[in-house]
Amino acid sequence: MLPTSIPLDYYLILSALLFVTGVVGVVTRRNAIVIFMSLELMLNAVNLSLVAFSSYLGDTAGQMFVFFIMAVAAAEAAVGLAIVLSLFRNKQTVYVDEVNIMKW
């Protein structure tokens, strides 16, 4: 049974679970776009723990960091998807295991 007020640790463990889900996505998937979405999962997991710390410690800094992380994530989305696009133009694939010209 859940307590009447959620301890901070619950949010941290939830955040850890979401982060690890993202890590598994990045390590196991082969579609570059899905890998990219798993990266977003990891960024959001960190955002969750920052907001939780911010609310429990009564400090704005955590939420400011979330704001800046979102701006960086937007920049990363634009550049990352452009890289996927130019990868597809040159290799006609978005599967990372087919992009192995540097493998020996």
Place this chain on the structure above:
Amino acid sequence: MSLQSLLFAVFAIGAVASAIATITRKNPVASAMSLVAHFFMLTGLYLTLEAQFVAAVQVLVYAGAIMVLVVFVIMLLNVGRESQATGGRPIRTTLGTLLAVLLVGMISVTIAARPTGLNAMASNATTIGTTEAIGQSLFTTYLFPFEAVSLLLLAALIGALILAKRHVQEG
């Protein structure tokens, strides 16, 4: 059980379920839609933490802008269903799962060994998450990072344009 606990339980289960759906669906569009659901669950969690501004921006920026971009690229490249979600060698999935268990174990042990001891939100939690409070500190304490981020976004815009444009033959 208080309302905060009930909402936390609902959104936490929803967030984990939609995150797992995101990394297991074979169809990238299904993954993208699960990720949108995940962002809405996180919005709910931010609201249980009294972070109104972050919750609103989460819907606008992530569920709105970034996911539209992702779905646009999926449709542009016409990426279909994968015959298999993971690579040819099953060792990758095995190692990935092992890594996940190890990481969760490490983090849980650390949190369990040294609990933060914070059992309730700070008394000023409702006031620090408002747009007014965020704006106040954004344009005073964090003015320089704010300007730096605007430069970063400009650089990303130019970079994305140069990477994605078709190469025109010289001469």
